[in-house]
Amino acid sequence: MLDGDTDAITITGTPGIGKSFFFGYFHVRCNFENPLVAIITASFKSKGEMSMMQSVVVRKNSEVVIETKVPSEMEDLIEEAEDKAKGQVIHLYDGPPDYLPEGARMVCFTSPNKEWFNQNEKDQYHSTLFMPLWSLHELQTTVTELGLEMDPRFDLHVRTESEEETLFEKLVEQRFYVFGGVARECLSTRANLSKTVKRESRIFWMSLKPWVKHNDF
DSSP: OOOOSEEEEEESTTSSSSSSHHHHHHHHHHHHHTSSSSSEEEEEEEETTEEEEEEEEEEETTEEEEEOOOOHHHHHHHHHHHHEEEEOEEEEEEESSSOOOOOEEEEEEEEEOOOHHHHHHTTTTTEEEEEEOOOOOHHHHHHHHOOOOOOOGGGGOOOOOHHHHHHHHHHHHHHHHHHOOOOOHHTTTTTTTTHHHHHHHHHHHHHHHHHHTTTTO
């Protein structure tokens, strides 16, 4: 984007898929590869049809230059940072703003937002990218590589590290068929999520009973 014809990119996808984590990764990578570029990050929260800016942080060469959470200071801070950067600036937004920063390059990370999509659909310099759902293999690999403890109650029944990994992989598979490839649910370490999985699985299979009986399986 810094060298091409695209001025703005929206990255979206199913809630809970990992957009906020990708925002963090993108931010670190952008800082590392573009040390002379000023990176203006801002977070937004929807309030009715309005999008309210919550905070602004300006970084350059991986260091914080200035930041604020005071609403009356935010626009002036952004304008000052843009003036000092002399065109070497990129905006990273967590959530959609009410409008695009004029003449600036921007990447917006957001859940599906009809108003935001409609606002930008005819802009040839604005691209929208959709993050895909996770595959079962990706989720199981993440559990193993990060050493996640999916449910503390299972520790009482596990004797070896190999048995633990197998058990957690099976738990992820069970969640995958209930929640799909949504990382927030499939990789959750909350103990009470297991009850939700069992309940949703029971509801799903109960709903299939009439269909199975009708088709004589």
